[in-house]
Amino acid sequence: MDKNKKSRAPVSQQSLKVEKPTDPTSIGGMITVELNEKKVSVPLGTTILEACRQNQIHIPTLCHHEDLCIAGVCRVCAVEVEGMKTLQASCAFPITASIKVKTSTSQVRKARRHIIDLMLSEHYGECYSCLRNGNCELQSLAQEYGVDEYTFGHCDKPKYEIDKSSYSVVRDMSKCVLCKRCVRTCIDLQEVGVLESIDRGDKTHIGTFMEKPLADVICINCGQCINRCPTAALKANDPSDEIWAAIDDPKKHVVIQTAPSPRAAIAECFGIGAGTSLTQELNTALKRIGFDAVFDTNFTADLTILEEGTELIIRLYKALVGGDKSVALPQFTSCSPGWVKYIEHYYPEYLDNMSSAKSPQQMFGAILKTFYAQQVNVDPKDIVSVALMPCSAKKFECNRPEMDSSGYKDVDYGLTTREMAKMIKEAGIYLPEMPKSHFDSPFGDASGAGLIFGATGGVMEAAIRSVVEFVTGNKAEDIFANANVTPVRGFEGVKYVELPLGDKVGPVPELIKHLVPNWDWLKGATLKVAVAHGTANAKKIMDDIKAGGIFSQCHFIEFMACPGGCIGGGGQPIPTSLEIRKARAKAIYAEDESLELRKSHENPYVTMIYEKFLTDGPCGHISHKLLHTHYTPRGKFIS
């Protein structure tokens, strides 16, 4: 991620970076080192591991993860450095002198094998009966080093009880190898800080505050720890058995909505490199599995734009025209359930700033068991509503007690991309070879604006495409080339953008005419927006707002709990890296550009639902009942 960020992990869990010279051609900027007797030149401060990788020398790693600060604790990347008595962890050794490194001496090979043997001796569980069989870094290491027996024994009993308390994340610490990636993810990457090492020596384990179950601590359910766990010590709470049971039950009408990010990533579970979208193949596969209908969550993403956008306009109108000082601004997005729980725990005093609009998943859930049930004439109690999400926090979200505005549990199950891939494989389907098909009516295919919700900046871009058309009366394409709002795109941790609306305003669209009479009050105004992804970046913005900084002047801020946005969600395929997340985002933006329909308010099904069902318009009475929610101030000491 942000390589210049000061890490919050204890220094023992980092290698302190040596400052790299800004100009590597300056004197002392480059250093010549010998790697396995080959002389190479590298910038000062490069780690031995980086230098080796740049020179096609493979070094095994386990605690190393490119998104995280370096711990140097597993020791499997040990190498020999001439003149040093002990082996050095190559991941944690910055080169500052002309050292000579050997990466494959007999001592090194023996040490690595010993370390792998030791980890295996404490790692409980058989590969056959493991979720991560075939995608486990410990397993790969054992294979790479030809482990064919348990040299130092193997534990035959689990050491710890499995913690299934959380709707989102299951912790099976008997499989933990103490690489501390989860700790660094939680403390440092996300700045949540739920997980830490507890006890010492052979009793060391990763635990929570006072060893409470995960459901009772301030976990935000983002699942980023799952994505970075090398084994199956951390996994999502998998509801697929219940879903299979519902599919097999003829009385149940099982519907699934699919979010934009899983389709841009699920191909990875089938051995295809990151960046291939399988949207329409997935539709076919889901129907073959036995879902009665397959819908696009983008439909309610479009609806979210209308609801959240209208809410913003109402807030601005009240504040700017009405002079109402009690209006909370900036308005924060509320689609990311990890972010929602984060703000409930960490900044509960800012909950009024949250848009009351539900997330697309929950909007869809409420509509399926009301409007849709009427349309297809099915008793809502027989509808089983499944949501395919890139997210582990969505599992918690659908179980929030307030999410029952249809009179039933609005969404029954949140399913991750990984779990979906497993179900597809179980059904004997090879996804990439599926014929293509469209989403089902009555919601059909949605807009590209809904689609790009998956990438950081996407909600903001979708909102901007609609808002500028609403206010200025001009086409978004006339303002932004190809309607691509590039300033809010990209993987920078925090983005701040000012958009002058100009002096020309258009007519107020029919849909919201009863809320604002005209746009004159926005003449010459500048819309100030910001985007943050990853809660560590969200924290930066929140602290700035608290201090009355530049972000407190914003009108609208998009927050996503996960690095990269939903495409980097805690339910997405493992492994993850910046490169992988960028490839997924690229796939989403490419699909958006290939669509005719790219603006939420132009989605004909959205127009249809306001005509037929949500008849008093965005933020009206019906939509408030079904599409809006409230939040729970939790603070840091309760769950």
Place this chain on the structure above:
Amino acid sequence: MEPIFSKQQRTGPVLFSKYNRGDAIKKALETGRENVLFEIKSSKLKGRGGAGFPTSTKWMLTAAAKADQKFLVCNADEGEPGTFKDRVLLTEYPELVFDGMVVGGYTIGAKEGIVYLRGEYEYMKKYLEDYLHLMRKDNLLGNSILGVSDFNYDIKIRMGAGAYVCGEETALIESLEGNRGEARNRPPYPVNTGYNGRPTSVNNVETLAAAAHIVVKGGDWYAKVGTDKSSGSKLFSISGDCNKPGVYELPWGTKVSDLLKLVVAKETKAVQVGGASGICLPASQFERTLAYEDIGTGGSIMIFSKNRDMLKILKNFMEFFVEESCGQCTPCRIGNVKLLEGVEMIEKGTFTFEYINKLKELGATMQVASKCGLGQSSPNSFISILDNFKDEILNKIEA
């Protein structure tokens, strides 16, 4: 050979020679930093905690590092099993330790000295703080020390919480910062990036006491004692099967056999030099010398007579390491458990020689692949006891 110091006779020509509070500070302030470094360098003083890093180099590197703040930390986390010499220094000769800290702080450019005091020594805290108060009254601490306007320096005492690993300097620094006691990756070293990310010199209690004398009496005076590569004297904490246990000051280069005579040890079977993390000598090696060039040590000497069970001793050491490993790196966290399991197998007679040899190889890996000195030295006793007392342990198995 005459003892320089024993618990019966607490005067001596080196560490316990005459010294008046403040002497070293006065001398240092009169002659300047370069002179202090020169004297320490010519004394060839090495770190007395056990690792033996040249003190002058450590101070020079810290002095040379550029930073807004620097720190001198006195490592008083005396935790190695069998050492109790720092306790004697702190309670009976605090002037040496604190003057050493002021001189060191002055030399490296620190404004603050921190004593990291072993948790179990909490009873000393008030006494030491009263002593520091006395020094402040005499203007040996505080602002413009002894009238030198730009030299402000004070010492505070911070308590450890009982973890053995916090004697390792980077784990100590983590603990000072309020984190779990876990060793850091190095490089960078504390002399560049230490406490709060600032250059920090971490010195043992005894090192600082020696430095105070050296500043006053000169490096050559100090280097006259000891051997060429191991100059000066060393405090030994001697315990176990002998008539006169206690803290002794001996010149480096003393033979183990002479030491045994001195403390009146009879029918000695084994001597554990360097505590649990040290090595175990059988009688055939008692002619070896205590010196960096032969057996370097932090000063813990444990004497075992012929009726001691070596396997029990080894088990005790290994249990200690299993518990005291900080648990962050694989070789130390799990390796020590495996070595202890091996000892238990021998105890029960359920082992194979092949497996014990595998464990010795594992020990060799731990020595090179562990993250810090704890895991790097914890297999020492396993390997040396099994090598040196093979017959006894084998007999036990047959019996």
